Amino acid sequence: MNTGIDQQVLLRTKLHRPRVIADLIDRPSLKARLDTGWDRSLILVAAPAGFGKSTLLSVWLEACDCPYAWLSLDEDDSDLAVFLAYFLGAVRTIFPNALTATQALLSGVSLPPVTVIARGLLNELDDLERDFVLVLDDYHIISEQAVGELLAALLQHPPGRMHLVIATRKDPSLPSDSFVHVLKSLRSAARISASRSTRSRDSWSRHWERP
């Protein structure tokens, strides 16, 4: 038996940036704040359901001439092997031949410890030659501690080329043994939040342009 995850069985629609509707209300200050996060290893976009997190990021990426990958998470991705397969699949939409050693781990009988996966993955991410953005959307859905541990380990020694963006309805719940390091990353991250009280155009403009 192996971890049972194959690149070919990935649901590719989870790797697509959501389409944006025409006639969106512009949110220039929030986009500018995303821009300032470019130099950070993590941008955290945390706001309740329906506040426009995914839309904001999709619009931001559309205007950005940088390579980007998108992963819309769901319940199944709480499983570390599934999460890892999709994480690799997302990055490989930009770098199709990259991360092969980590990919090979998914063919093993079982996954090695998270620290081992993270070390290999960090080395492979460090080999990438271009900067890129990776958006993990709906991160609040992830309930498995191992996934948080993997991200914490990546953020502890962040790969220079990868600009990670996490969109979530609540702050990521972080494993206690890596909490300090991640908290540091989060503190230094550009933190984007939006608020709105109604869906009327005026109130959206008023509220959404507040930092």
Ligand SMILES: Nc1ncnc2c1ncn2[C@@H]1O[C@H](COP(=O)(O)OP(=O)(O)OP(=O)(O)O)[C@@H](O)[C@H]1O
């Ligand atoms: N700038 C905008 N102008 C007009 N409509 C918007 C804008 N941003 C978002 N919307 C609309 O608001 C709704 C919610 O947006 P979105 O899905 O981006 O929210 P979300 O914060 O990602 O929600 P969730 O937590 O459920 O994923 C969508 O119908 C979207 O089209």
Ligand SMILES: [Mg+2]
């Ligand atoms: Mg969303």
